[in-house]
Amino acid sequence: MRDVAVIGVGMNPKWGxxxxxxxxxxxxxxxxxxxxxxxxxxxxxxxxxxMTGGLFVGxxxxxxxxxxxxxxxxxxxxxxxxxxxxGGLAVRQAFIDVACGMHDIVLAGGVEKMLDVDGAAATxxxxxxxxxxxxxxxxxxxxxxxxxxxxxxxxxYGTTREQLAMVSVKNHRHGxxxxxxxxxxxxxxxxxxxxxxxxxxxxxxDCSPITDGAAAVIVCPLEMAREKFKNHPIxxxxxxxHGTDTIALADREDLTWLKAVEVSGKGAFEMAGKTPEDIDxxxxxxxxTIAEICVSEALGFFEPGKGGPAVEAGETTYGGxxxxxxxxxxxxxxxxxxxxxxxxxxxxxxxxxxxxGERQVEGAKVGMTQNMGGSGGSSVCHILxxx
Numbered sequence: 001m002r003d004v005a006v007i008g009v010g011m012n013p014k015w016g017x018x019x020x021x022x023x024x025x026x027x028x029x030x031x032x033x034x035x036x037x038x039x040x041x042x043x044x045x046x047x048x049x050x051m052t053g054g055l056f057v058g059x060x061x062x063x064x065x066x067x068x069x070x071x072x073x074x075x076x077x078x079x080x081x082x083x084x085x086x087g088g089l090a091v092r093q094a095f096i097d098v099a100c101g102m103h104d105i106v107l108a109g110g111v112e113k114m115l116d117v118d119g120a121a122a123t124x125x126x127x128x129x130x131x132x133x134x135x136x137x138x139x140x141x142x143x144x145x146x147x148x149x150x151x152x153x154x155x156x157y158g159t160t161r162e163q164l165a166m167v168s169v170k171n172h173r174h175g176x177x178x179x180x181x182x183x184x185x186x187x188x189x190x191x192x193x194x195x196x197x198x199x200x201x202x203x204x205x206d207c208s209p210i211t212d213g214a215a216a217v218i219v220c221p222l223e224m225a226r227e228k229f230k231n232h233p234i235x236x237x238x239x240x241x242h243g244t245d246t247i248a249l250a251d252r253e254d255l256t257w258l259k260a261v262e263v264s265g266k267g268a269f270e271m272a273g274k275t276p277e278d279i280d281x282x283x284x285x286x287x288x289t290i291a292e293i294c295v296s297e298a299l300g301f302f303e304p305g306k307g308g309p310a311v312e313a314g315e316t317t318y319g320g321x322x323x324x325x326x327x328x329x330x331x332x333x334x335x336x337x338x339x340x341x342x343x344x345x346x347x348x349x350x351x352x353x354x355x356x357g358e359r360q361v362e363g364a365k366v367g368m369t370q371n372m373g374g375s376g377g378s379s380v381c382h383i384l385x386x387x
Contacts (some may be wrong), residue, residue: 008038088341088371157305175328241267
């Protein structure tokens with residue numbers, strides 16, 4: 001298996017309400033930025049992460065359409081879907097493609113145009129990642145599912161409402177330094193707790209937003225990167241892991257434990273020959289504040305039940321044990337579901353290159369991403385190292 005490097009990254013200059021752009025223009029803008037960053041004029045294959053273009057904008061068959069609009073047809077190009085983990089899985093597929101020697105220069109992208117429908121339609125589209133017969137039919141939504149996880153975690157471990165809010169406060173503080181973020185403002189614990197209630201104990205400031213956006217990365221063999229692409233410090237993908245769990249929360253042994261995250265994290269750590277203690281910076285899937293706490297435990301950064309106290313102690317920000325979501329995370333940067341996992345790779349690549357400006361983690365050499373589908377039904381992790 002060949003070693004694989006990331007040679008180019010790109011995303012839209014700003015995520016958010018991008019009314020003037022279509023799904024194809026969103027993707028093409030990000031893809032062209034990645035091609036320019038890499039300094040390449042062609043790709044040999046393409047993987048596109050998108051959760052549900054059909055429900056948001058009525059457009060399927062994205063592999064063909066986006067390759068055509070990008071001007072790269074007739075290359076192999078396909079859409080990858082794993083709910084909100086679609087982008088991370090697209091990166092994994094591109095990694096596998098290059099690692100096995102099928103192609104040399106491959107683009108992994110992600111895109112979602114979510115704001116062309118009203119709130120009810122967006123809720124319906126997102127709920128398609130939950131168990132339709134046993135959850136959605138009975139009226140539960142994703143805020144409701146994560147609220148149940150939060151309540152179970154609070155009951156079992158004593159996690160406090162304030163600790164949940166501190167995740168939002170921390171990520172908005174990080175996001176305030178990110179010019180691409182959808183909501184780059186700071187907030188307070190009181191502001192989070194007293195914002196509009198969504199599903200007890202979660203308020204709107206515990207929830208990631210609806211977002212239009214796209215991101216893309218270019219990968220190639222490590223040796224090719226060393227020989228031909230010297231515009232940036234070389235960043236290698238040294239680990240990749242993928243795991244699944246039951247979609248329905250009722251079928252899980254423990255509502256507080258994200259098994260798919262544990263499995264995907266272990267797979268990435270084993271491939272890279274690393275442990276949680278080796279990671280300098282990490283982007284995780286904070287679709288809701290409780291999600292970041294549970295993910296930080298499932299990845300092994302903190303013991304079960306210690307994720308909340310770790311946030312309160314400042315262990316997940318600059319100067320702490322493991323800075324998490326320096327981009328602002330899904331909460332502040334935004335969450336165009338199919339693009340999120342790709343943008344996480346972009347943040348870590350820029351951190352390892354030393355290109356993150358005010359968000360820079362000093363001395364970052366090893367980074368990690370974790371991208372999750374639904375309420376933890378799937379998870380994809382990558383470990384990246386500067387070489």
